[in-house]
Amino acid sequence: MTTATRGTGQQGGQQGGPQAVLTPLSFSGEGSWAYDPAPERVRPTIRGRYGLFIGGEFVDPAGGKWFASVNPATDETICEVGEAGEADVDRAVKAARDALPGWRAMPAKERGKLLYRVARRLQERARELAVLETMDGGKPIRESRDVDIPLAAAHFFYHAGWADKLRFAFAGRTPEPVGVCGQIIPWNFPLLMAAWKVAPALACGNTVVLKPAETTPLTALVLGEICREVGIPAGVVNIVTGAGATGAAIVNHPGIDKIAFTGSTDVGKLIARSVAGTKKKLTLELGGKSPNIIFEDASIDQAIEGIIQGIYFNQGHVCCAGSRLFVQESVLPEVVAKLEHRLTSLRVGDPLDKNTDVGAINSKAQLATIEKYLDAGRGEGARLHEVNGSALPERGNWCRPCFFTGVQPSHRIAREEIFGPVLAVMSFRTPDEAITRANNTPYGLAAGVWTDKGSKIFEIASRLKAGVVWLNTYNKFDPASPFGGFKESGFGREGGMHGLRAYVRV
Ligand code: NAP
Ligand code: MG
Numbered sequence: 274m275t276t277a278t279r280g281t282g283q284q285g286g287q288q289g290g291p292q293a294v295l296t297p298l299s300f301s302g303e304g305s306w307a308y309d310p311a312p313e314r315v316r317p318t319i320r321g322r323y324g325l326f327i328g329g330e331f332v333d334p335a336g337g338k339w340f341a342s343v344n345p346a347t348d349e350t351i352c353e354v355g356e357a358g359e360a361d362v363d364r365a366v367k368a369a370r371d372a373l374p375g376w377r378a379m380p381a382k383e384r385g386k387l388l389y390r391v392a393r394r395l396q397e398r399a400r401e402l403a404v405l406e407t408m409d410g411g412k413p414i415r416e417s418r419d420v421d422i423p424l425a426a427a428h429f430f431y432h433a434g435w436a437d438k439l440r441f442a443f444a445g446r447t448p449e450p451v452g453v454c455g456q457i458i459p460w461n462f463p464l465l466m467a468a469w470k471v472a473p474a475l476a477c478g479n480t481v482v483l484k485p486a487e488t489t490p491l492t493a494l495v496l497g498e499i500c501r502e503v504g505i506p507a508g509v510v511n512i513v514t515g516a517g518a519t520g521a522a523i524v525n526h527p528g529i530d531k532i533a534f535t536g537s538t539d540v541g542k543l544i545a546r547s548v549a550g551t552k553k554k555l556t557l558e559l560g561g562k563s564p565n566i567i568f569e570d571a572s573i574d575q576a577i578e579g580i581i582q583g584i585y586f587n588q589g590h591v592c593c594a595g596s597r598l599f600v601q602e603s604v605l606p607e608v609v610a611k612l613e614h615r616l617t618s619l620r621v622g623d624p625l626d627k628n629t630d631v632g633a634i635n636s637k638a639q640l641a642t643i644e645k646y647l648d649a650g651r652g653e654g655a656r657l658h659e660v661n662g663s664a665l666p667e668r669g670n671w672c673r674p675c676f677f678t679g680v681q682p683s684h685r686i687a688r689e690e691i692f693g694p695v696l697a698v699m700s701f702r703t704p705d706e707a708i709t710r711a712n713n714t715p716y717g718l719a720a721g722v723w724t725d726k727g728s729k730i731f732e733i734a735s736r737l738k739a740g741v742v743w744l745n746t747y748n749k750f751d752p753a754s755p756f757g758g759f760k761e762s763g764f765g766r767e768g769g770m771h772g773l774r775a776y777v778r779v
Pocket of ligand 2: 342343344345409410487488489490
């Protein structure tokens with residue numbers, strides 16, 4: 274069905290070079306490609322209100338303030354959640370401080386057993402958690418079911434194994450816990466980010482006060498419930514919900530020994546300033562504008578799937594999204610044509626439908642940000658390829674996957690993090706040019722390289738300034754593999770043996 278032609282070295286695609294000929298697909302309307310709905314039917318039991326999880330209990334916020342957690346695919350309120358003020362954060366820090374001596378003194382093997390129990394309970398409650406994650410955040414059920422929840426459980430399994438083996442990770446030295454850890458996470462992988470924070474902290478003998486993002490607090494609260502169910506002592510894990518002010522109250526609390534933050538570079542810089550000059554340890558996992566580099570010798574069909582995985586996965590709400598695509602000039606027309614063709618086949622819509630590829634944008638504010646960048650790209654003269662024709666639901670926040678060609682390195686869409694399903698496509702001629710342009714960014718979180726040549730892979734991977742470099746694949750995660758950034762993408766690593774370093778004093 275697809276007859277693509279390779280280019281001849283001219284700038285093709287948008288500049289009128291040889292065009293690949295591909296049969297258009299339509300998944301949106303009637304016909305052979307229309308699928309019947311395949312809704313996930315499980316509905317978790319959700320209480321009308323969730324208090325703050327402090328000292329092993331769900332308690333009402335001292336200020337009596339509550340906020341709604343909304344389903345971004347329907348605009349409906351799912352439930353109300355407590356808004357933690359300074360007094361609540363203080364109470365949570367005290368609970369974590371009180372629980373610290375007992376938790377530290379517990380034999381490491383016993384701590385490990387409790388973490389294994391959390392991992393197994395996450396697996397047992399996986400379906401319920403996946404539905405809740407999708408309802409609260411808008412991501413397709415296929416992803417929350419196959420990626421978020423299994424990886425969150427894997428993170429607890431992995432760190433359970435470290436609990437009684439820490440002295441092997443720090444040979445010849447005695448690792449001690451840091452103390453009370455304040456942990457602040459974003460909305461793009463709510464339960465997974467909570468697992469990235471809580472599992473290593475607990476394995477190393479620390480206690481925590483965790484703040485999930487305002488728009489996606491629910492699975493973190495269930496994690497609190499699970500910690501209680503499996504017998505983690507009260508006060509070891511505390512979860513305070515709220516918005517930026519709650520996060521700031523954690524950052525500024527004098528009883529906190531360490532801050533671990535994942536979120537935007539702007540808030541990360543604010544936190545670094547607040548923490549400077551205090552005894553607090555700090556790790557930051559921040560934004561990115563990651564390059565995905567396709568060489569002419571790559572398997573193009575495989576690379577197209579990597580591009581899809583790199584930027585359209587989770588609506589582009591991925592810190593390490595491959596949002597700058599660099600394509601060797603000779604294959605640019607082929608890549609652009611095949612990308613257009615593939616984008617027509619992505620289904621945008623109800624995240625609880627098992628056929629959905631691209632779900633809802635997490636919030637109205639994030640949708641407005643994405644639309645601002647679409648306007649900026651058009652205004653700066655790039656060409657927007659809007660080929661996806663999915664029929665969108667009437668309510669909720671939606672953005673069809675799209676990409677820009679004719680992008681200059683100075684364009685805002687090539688420099689700034691969009692955090693949506695929008696790709697900036699650029700071309701290059703030589704490997705040196707690809708590396709220079711890929712590294713020309715204040716960020717350095719991740720990168721992708723697609724080529725058939727092993728020697729090229731090693732040469733390029735070693736010259737890219739990025740915390741993770743994926744080779745002939747993209748967005749693959751494993752708890753044993755450290756993740757983190759260069760430059761303005763932050764410092765410190767999460768996962769693997771390197772990630773333990775943030776949670777111990779040696
Ligand atoms: P954000 O605005 O920085 O928020 C992150 C968290 O910080 C949220 O819980 C937020 O609360 C809280 N917060 C906001 N203002 C604060 C303040 N002044 N002090 C303390 N905490 C504060 O980021 P976002 O928009 O939610 O998330 C998207 C960003 O996260 C992107 O830039 C993305 O690249 C980055 N990210 C990075 C990684 C990584 O591993 N490097 C992973 C995921 C995401 P509320 O949201 O409740 O207001
Ligand atoms: Mg929500």
